[in-house]
Structure formats: structure tokens, C-alpha cells
Amino acid sequence: MSFVYERLLGGKKGLTGFIILATLILVIFPLFLDSFRLGLAGKYLTYAFAAVSLVLLWGYGGILSLGQGIFFGLGGYAMAMFLKLEASSPENTAIQSTPGIPDFMDWNQITELPWFWEPFTSFTFTILAVLILPALFAYIIGAAMFKRRVGGVYFAIITQVIAVILTVLIVGQQGFTGGINGITDLRTLNGWDITSDSAKTIFYFITCALLLLVIIASRAIMTSKFGRILLAVKDKEDRVRFSGYDVANFKIFVFCFGAMISAIGGAMFTLQVGFMSPSFVGIVPSIEMVIFAAVGGRMSLIGAVYGTLLINFGKTAFSESFPELWLFLIGGLFIAVVMLFPNGLAGIWEDHGHKITDRFRFIGKWFNKLTAQAKLRKAEDAKS
Amino acid sequence: MNATNTDFTLSIEDLTVSFDGFKAVDNLNFYLDKNELHVIIGPNGAGKTTVLDLICGKTKATSGSIKFLNHELTDLSEHAIVRAGVGRKFQTPSIYENLTVFENLEVSYPEGRGVFGSLMFKRTKKVMDKIHEIAKEIMLEDSLDLESGLLSHGQKQWLEIGMLLIQDPQLLMLDEPVAGMSVKEREQTAVLLNKISQGRSVLVIEHDMDFVARIAQKVTVLHQGKILATGDMDTVQHDPKVIEVYLGH
Numbered sequence: 263m264s265f266v267y268e269r270l271l272g273g274k275k276g277l278t279g280f281i282i283l284a285t286l287i288l289v290i291f292p293l294f295l296d297s298f299r300l301g302l303a304g305k306y307l308t309y310a311f312a313a314v315s316l317v318l319l320w321g322y323g324g325i326l327s328l329g330q331g332i333f334f335g336l337g338g339y340a341m342a343m344f345l346k347l348e349a350s351s352p353e354n355t356a357i358q359s360t361p362g363i364p365d366f367m368d369w370n371q372i373t374e375l376p377w378f379w380e381p382f383t384s385f386t387f388t389i390l391a392v393l394i395l396p397a398l399f400a401y402i403i404g405a406a407m408f409k410r411r412v413g414g415v416y417f418a419i420i421t422q423v424i425a426v427i428l429t430v431l432i433v434g435q436q437g438f439t440g441g442i443n444g445i446t447d448l449r450t451l452n453g454w455d456i457t458s459d460s461a462k463t464i465f466y467f468i469t470c471a472l473l474l475l476v477i478i479a480s481r482a483i484m485t486s487k488f489g490r491i492l493l494a495v496k497d498k499e500d501r502v503r504f505s506g507y508d509v510a511n512f513k514i515f516v517f518c519f520g521a522m523i524s525a526i527g528g529a530m531f532t533l534q535v536g537f538m539s540p541s542f543v544g545i546v547p548s549i550e551m552v553i554f555a556a557v558g559g560r561m562s563l564i565g566a567v568y569g570t571l572l573i574n575f576g577k578t579a580f581s582e583s584f585p586e587l588w589l590f591l592i593g594g595l596f597i598a599v600v601m602l603f604p605n606g607l608a609g610i611w612e613d614h615g616h617k618i619t620d621r622f623r624f625i626g627k628w629f630n631k632l633t634a635q636a637k638l639r640k641a642e643d644a645k646s
Numbered sequence: 647m648n649a650t651n652t653d654f655t656l657s658i659e660d661l662t663v664s665f666d667g668f669k670a671v672d673n674l675n676f677y678l679d680k681n682e683l684h685v686i687i688g689p690n691g692a693g694k695t696t697v698l699d700l701i702c703g704k705t706k707a708t709s710g711s712i713k714f715l716n717h718e719l720t721d722l723s724e725h726a727i728v729r730a731g732v733g734r735k736f737q738t739p740s741i742y743e744n745l746t747v748f749e750n751l752e753v754s755y756p757e758g759r760g761v762f763g764s765l766m767f768k769r770t771k772k773v774m775d776k777i778h779e780i781a782k783e784i785m786l787e788d789s790l791d792l793e794s795g796l797l798s799h800g801q802k803q804w805l806e807i808g809m810l811l812i813q814d815p816q817l818l819m820l821d822e823p824v825a826g827m828s829v830k831e832r833e834q835t836a837v838l839l840n841k842i843s844q845g846r847s848v849l850v851i852e853h854d855m856d857f858v859a860r861i862a863q864k865v866t867v868l869h870q871g872k873i874l875a876t877g878d879m880d881t882v883q884h885d886p887k888v889i890e891v892y893l894g895h
Binding site: 487507 | 702704723724725728729733734736740741742743744745749750752753754756758759760761764765766767806809813
């Protein structure tokens with residue numbers, strides 16, 4: 263019990279934050295947002311997976327990845343490939359010159375399903391691919407970089423370069439990837455219409471549940487000795503190395519874990535939004551994810567979710583009225599947060615949140631009184 | 647690599663390292679006995695810190711051999727050298743300022759050193775007892791829950807020594823352990839060093855001659871990457887060459 267309480271939920275403070283977040287996304291959003299806004303919230307929450315991964319990587323590990331879009335995209339594409347194959351049954355694509363393959367392949371004079379698309383006819387394989395392929399890719403990048411002790415700015419630049427390369431590859435290989443338009447026109451998941459309102463609501467709740475699970479898993483990692491070693495590496499890498507640790511392995515692990523989380527977000531994005539395109543892979547989304555984490559507070563797993571929601575709802579609201587100003591605004595916001603609130607929203611909450619929670623202290627007192635009374639009654643019952 | 651096996655804890659033979667032609671350590675031969683507390687002194691740039699860097703694997707040797715309990719160290723990676731039983735304290739206190747004293751010691755505890763081991767690591771009674779024991783030894787038992795960045799300079803030095811002690815190394819290397827310490831802290835450190843050198847070999851680099859006189863069993867004077875003199879404090883202090891290059895008239 264104490265393991266669950268202290269390690270997974272982060273003690274009293276962490277539990278309060280967790281319950282507030284869970285209430286917000288599981289109860290308040292579905293009750294008060296119309297289906298369009300709820301769909302937006304669901305989409306934003308998929309970005310929050312990447313923001314949470316950046317809290318682990320950047321906040322705790324000091325590893326700034328400017329390429330989380332890579333993994334978000336890989337997860338999203340893996341899911342999109344499965345859905346596209348399902349949508350491209352020979353009956354649906356009878357008008358094509360080669361029926362049974364995705365429409366964009368047909369347009370690009372491809373007459374046979376490419377070998378690497380074949381396994382994506384299996385749903386099990388697709389789920390495994392979402393979880394494992396991005397982590398495997400992260401392992402290759404991580405092993406190549408961290409074993410050679412590439413870090414800091416160089417690592418950030420390299421992740422960015424890989425994001426660019428992947429985008430160029432996807433756009434260039436139109437026949438295999440759908441090109442700049444991405445993979446669109448996704449309709450069903452194992453025969454179930456994913457474009458219906460009820461499906462969208464279900465995906466929203468699945469996204470919320472997965473996000474909360476990811477936060478719990480991340481917290482378990484960060485409160486273990488592993489988490490403290492990661493903080494130690496951020497502070498004095500050499501000291502950790504000369505304390506008998508192979509530092510690279512720790513960085514590789516957290517990078518792979520972050521990739522896996524981001525990929526889950528990407529897959530949920532595809533399911534909710536119904537398409538995947540290279541615009542979620544490249545530099546801009548990757549940097550936006552860093553901003554989400556920075557605004558939320560890069561040391562706070564829960565803060566990252568709020569940062570993501572705030573920025574994205576802000577983006578939607580502002581870009582409706584002043585589309586050309588939004589980029590300047592987000593840039594200014596990023597600078598302001600870094601300079602004035604280095605711990606982001608979570609830091610502000612830490613400093614001033616008690617003023618709000620104090621007002622609700624009567625709930626705790628009331629609860630304590632009830633349990634005390636119950637205990638007393640039990641003791642009296644035992645006596646008599 | 648063809649050095650013979652010996653009874654020494656540490657035997658360095660024909661060790662050379664050159665940086666772009668400059669030989670920071672030049673054909674060095676050096677032996678450290680079991681349970682010996684040996685101090686290396688020498689002027690700036692003599693190669694003292696480089697010798698420690700070579701032993702712990704931070705710098706790779708150009709040629710020569712370093713044997714620790716008859717295991718060759720020159721081809722091992724840093725963490726493997728530590729696991730073999732060599733601990734090293736850096737010149738400036740190198741502790742994790744954002745972690746508490748307890749967590750600093752916990753991170754240094756020699757279990758759960760792999761990724762999965764550290765995920766599964768539990769604070770068992772054995773771990774807790776060991777941490778408290780070491781904290782007591784380094785005079786920080788009352789500060790276990792304090793963020794270590796808030797410690798005084800001298801306490802940070804002790805904490806780093808404690809982080810090594812918890813790994814129970816056979817060879818402990820300390821680079822200027824009393825630099826920046828108050829007189830009282832120096833005295834306490836001298837007592838601490840004499841205590842922890844029981845049952846292990848200790849190699850210390852130090853400038854403070856009074857401190858050296860208090861702790862050293864044997865002293866080696868290094869000059870331009872070569873050994874100028876070796877012996878007990880008295881012999882070394884009266885060696886004319888040593889007076890010439892280091893101690894002054």
C-alpha cells in the first residue's frame with residue numbers, strides 16, 4: 263500500500279495533483295465541453311504524452327531532445343498504416359488500377375503492397391510496433407550518441423536533424439508513405455467506425471486512461487533509485503561514472519522509454535483525428551512539445567499536461583482571431599517562462615497554490631473527523 | 647602489459663602519457679602497499695592529478711601498465727575500474743547538489759548499478775544501516791535530509807569521501823581533500839583519513855605540508871611527470887632536490 267501511495271502517486275502532494283488532473287480530464291471536460299471541443303482536448307492530450315516524456319528526458323535527465331516528434335510520428339504512422347490497410351479492402355478500392363492497396367500507392371503507380379506494409383495487416387503486430395519500433399529506433403540513436411558521450415547541445419541538434427531527415431524521407435517517398443498529405447481517409451478499426459461521435463468519446467477516455475497510466479509509470483521510475491541516478495547524472499555526470507555506473511545505459515533507457523510514451527500518444531492521435539501526416543514529425547511539432555513541457559514545468563509530470571492543454575487551447579483561441587500573431591506569442595511566452603518562471607506552471611502552483619488549497623482544507627478536516635469517529639465507534643463496539 | 651604480478655595493491659610501471667608531445671607523466675614507476683597511506687606532493691603541473699586520472703581511467707595512458715591487485719586497469723572502462731575497487735575523489739567537491747545527503751550516499755551505494763537493478767532497488771535495512779554508519783563517520787548524521795548544496799565547503803568534501811567509503815574501495819584516491827577547509831575541519835579530516843585508511847590503501851594529493859606531515863606514512867614528490875624523491879616525510883623534507891624545486895629554501 264505504501265509503495266502505491268509513495269512511489270506511484272507521489273505521496274500526499276502528488277496524489278492531490280493527480281486526482282485534480284484526473285477529475286479535470288475524466289469528469290469536467292466531458293461534462294462541460296461540446297463534442298468538437300472535447301475532440302480538441304483529446305487531440306491535445308495526445309501531445310501531452312510527448313510533453314511528459316520530455317519531463318523525464320529533459321527535466322530529470324538533462325537530455326534535451328528536439329526530436330520527440332520522430333517518435334510521436336512513428337507511433338502515429340504505425341497506427342495509420344494499419345487503419346489505411348483496413349480502409350483499402352479490394353471492395354473499397356475496386357475503382358483503382360490495383361485494388362486492395364492504399365489509394366496513394368495506386369496514384370503513384372505502385373502495383374503491389376510494399377513488404378514493410380505487409381505486417382501492418384495484423385492489429386497485434388501494429389500495437390507491438392507502436393510500442394517497440396520507436397523504442398528500438400531510440401535505442402539505436404541513443405546507443406550511437408550516448409556511448410560516444412555526445413550530449414547537450416550536440417545531442418539536441420542531432421535529434422533535430424533526424425526529425426528533418428525523417429520528414430524529408432516521408433515526403434519524398436510518396437508512394438510508400440502518402441507524402442506530404444500523410445495517410446488520410448481512415449475509417450474503421452477492426453470494422454468499428456472510428457469517425458462516429460461515440461467512437462471519438464471512447465478514444466478520448468482511452469487517451470485519458472493511458473495518459474494517467476503513463477504518469478504513474480513515469481513516477482514509479484523517477485522515484486526509484488534510477489530517478490535519483492538520473493538527477494545525479496544531470497548534475498555531475500563524471501561523479502556518477504566514477505561511482506561505478508555505466509552512465510550511457512541510463513540515458514539510453516530513459517530515451518527509449520520517452521520514445522515509447524510519445525509513440526503511444528502518436529497512435530492515439532491517429533485514432534482520434536483520423537489521419538497522420540509529416541507535419542507532426544518535423545522540427546516545429548518537436549519544439550512545440552518542448553515548449554509544452556517548459557510552460558508546464560519541466561520537473562513536473564502533471565504540469566506538462568497542463569502546459570500542453572494551456573498552449574494548445576491558447577493556440578486555437580488566438581489563431582482564430584490573430585493567426586499571424588500566434589507564433590510570436592508562443593515564442594514570447596517561451597522566453598518569458600524560461601526567464602521568469604523556470605519551473606513553469608508547476609512552479610507557480612508550488613509557490614502560490616497553497617492559497618487555494620487552504621480554502622479546501624475543511625474537506626480534509628471533515629474526512630479526518632469522520633474516520634476518527636468511525637474508529638471510536640469501532641473501539642466502543644469491541645469493548646461492548 | 648608484460649608487468650609481473652606482485653603483492654602490491656597498486657603497481658604502476660613505465661607509465662607514460664603525452665598530450666600532443668608534452669609528457670605529463672613520463673615513464674613513471676610507482677608502487678603502493680596494502681594498507682599504506684601515501685601522499686603525492688609536487689609543484690603545479692607536476693602531473694599529480696594526471697596520475698589519478700590515469701589510474702581511474704579518465705585519461706588513457708599512452709604506454710605502460712597500471713595494475714590493481716594484479717588486474718590490469720589500462721583497458722578497463724571507468725565504471726569497471728570503480729567496480730574493481732578503486733574510488734576517487736575529485737579536487738573540487740563533486741556531489742549532487744540537488745539531492746539530499748541521504749540520496750547522495752544512496753546513489754553511491756554499490757548495489758543496483760545497472761538500469762534494471764536501480765529500478766528494482768529497495769531501501770532495505772542493510773542499506774539504511776550502512777548509510778547511517780557512513781554518515782556518522784563523515785560527521786553528517788544530523789544532516790541526512792538536508793539538500794547537499796546547502797552544506798559548507800568542508801562538509802561537501804566529507805560527503806564526497808563518504809560517497810566513496812560506502813563502496814568500500816580497496817584503493818581510495820583523494821585529490822586535495824582539505825583544500826578550502828578551516829583549521830578545525832582540517833584536523834577533523836586528518837582524523838577521518840587516519841581512520842579510514844585502516845584496511846585499505848589510500849593515495850592522497852595534497853599541497854598543505856602541515857596536513858601531509860599529520861597523515862602521511864610515505865611521501866612521493868612528483869616533478870615534471872617524474873618522481874623526484876620517495877620516502878617518509880622527514881627524508882623527503884630534507885632532500886636537497888626537493889627543497890630546490892618545491893619546498894623552497
